[in-house]
Amino acid sequence: MPHPIVAIIGRPNVGKSTLFNRLVGKRLALVDNRPGVTRDRREGDASLLGLDFRIIDTAGYEDEDPDSLPGRMRRQTESAVQGADVALFMIDARTGLTPLDEEIARWLRAAETPVILVANKAEGRAGEAGMLDALSLGMGDPVALSAEHGEGVVELFEALRPLVEAAEAAADVEDADAPDAPLKLAVxxxxxxxxxxxxNRMLGQDRLITGPEAGITRDSIATDWAWQGRPVRLIDTAGMRKRARVQEKLERLAVADALHAIDFAEVVILLLDATKGLEGQDLRIADNVLKEGRALIIALNKWDVAEDASRLFNGVKAALEEGLSQARGIPVLTVSAITGKGIDTLLKVAFETRDSWSRRVSTGALNRWFERAMEANPPPAPGGKRIKPRYLTQINSRPPSFALFGTRVDLLPDSYKRYLINGIRREFDFGAVPVRLMLRAAKNPFDKQA
Structure with missing residues (x-):
């Protein structure tokens, strides 16, 4: 799904390109103190405290003849705003409002695109008068910003977040009517x-070479297929042995290819030989899958010939609980590749697991739960310093990733992070998919870049 689009608009030389460069993390736009340096729209992928969007740097909006160069630049800017999900209207707090600022504001109020008013160059006393003047535009309180020094980015994030999330939610509704994307399933x-x-049993044909010899498969092989009308891209991988046994160059390449397949997949089935049980290498493979942020399912194969099945099953589950404490409750299923028993259940669970892995939680629901969680177990005060969490937001899915904002939240111990992660997983039915939590303390995250 494409990211929401944010356009920066304003008269020439207010600092639009400086903010653009800071958000994309690269010097893509030319910056100079002369007006009119930017003539065409520039676009880049931006990330602000984990909030991802597409940013457009527009030419300075000028009141000129439509057929002149500045007039054509203005048409480009108007087109960019009309196609954006959010517009950042930037003024210069040191210069104060100009008649052109007021004209742009009138045009933006008539447009349908949501607008955030940004007062740039607001650092120090020199920007105070311009901040007060900005209130007369009727666009609410401006976000005080210094694009050059990176000040005010937390406030900009807080203003952008609900609008970007609303655009993402609207896109999700549109995507719901589209055909299912193939489930990328690695074995x-x-x-x-x-x-x-x-x-081969899933496909109903001998597509891949099999045999009793270990290591027949050398390459990761992707096969497009459909299960009950739903598209699947199956990825068979080379067997992953212990590192000490990976001697031949060819086998080293095969293992590297398998690791790449894990990175490509959405859901990974770790297939175990039920006649041999769970070994340390299986736990290492599972740990690698989870570290890559992929959803994991354990399948016990050759179940039709396994001895003492009940004891074996309980033993595998107990070993997983102990060896993979970071993701308790991983689905453990039994299958027989020879007879086909259990395969439909395995695929049903794979689709359900992808749904959990892709799930988004609204910020309102998340913070209602968060308030209850803090009341039940208040955060500690290490060294007498009180930690003040402010709010929690989901910054990504696939895997579900969350950011906690507040004062000194970076001092939270790992035990409290686990408490929050496990609570999120339970409350919002994420099952055993990887859940990530980032801590964002109230400080300037761009200090090192300024």
């Missing part, structure tokens, strides 16, 4: 666990 495991046999 990984130790050599000879039956990965290729399982995929």
């Amino acid at each position: 990984v495991g130790r050599p000879n666990a039956g990965k290729s046999t399982l995929i």
Whole structure:
């Protein structure tokens, strides 16, 4: 899904390109103290405290003949704003309002695009008068900013976040009517666990070479397929052995390819040989999947010939609980690649797991739960310093990622982070998919870049 679009608009030389460069993290736009340096729209991928969007740097808005160069530049700017989800209207707090600022404001009030008023160059006393003047534009309180020094970016984030999230939610509604995207499903495991046999059984044909010899599959092989009318891209991978056994160059390349397949996948099935149980290498593979942020399912293959099945199943679950404490409750299913038993259930769970991995939670629901969680277990005060969390927001999905904002939240101990992550997972039914939590203390995150 494409990111929401944010356009920066304002008269020439108010600092639009400086803010653009700061948000994209690169010097993509020319910056000079002469007006009119930017003539064409520039676009880049921006990230502000984990909030991702597409940013457009527009030419300075000038009151000129429509057929002149400045007039054509203005048409480009108007087009950019009409196609944007949010407009940042920038004024110069040191210079104060000009008649052109007031004209731009009148035009923006008539447009349908939501507008955030930004007063740039607001650092120090020199910008105070311009901040007060900005209230007369009727666009609410301006966000005080210094694009050059990176001041005010937290306030800009707080103003942008609800509008960007609303644009994302609207896009999600549109996407809901589109055909399902293929489920990217990788099958990984130790050599000879039956990965290729399982995929052949799913496909109903001998698409992949199989045999009793370990390591027949050398490459990760992707196959497009459909299960009950839903598209799937199946990825069979080379067997992942212990590092000490990976001697041949060819096998080293195969393992590297399997790791790449994990990165490509949405859901990863770790296939175990039920006749051999769970080994340390299986836990290392599972840990790698979770560190890459992919959803994980454990499948016990050759279940039709397993001995003492109940004891084996409970033993595998207990070992997973102990060895993968960061993701308790990972689905453990039984299958037989030879007979096909359990495969439909496996695929049903894979689709459900992807849904959880892709889920977004509204900021309102998240913070209602967060307030209850803090009342039930208030954050500690290490060294007598009180930690003051302010709010929680989801900054990404696939995997679900959240940011906690507040004063000194970077001092929260790991135990309290685990308390919040486990609570989010339970409350919003994320199951065992990886959930990430970033701590954003109230400080200037661009100090090192300024």
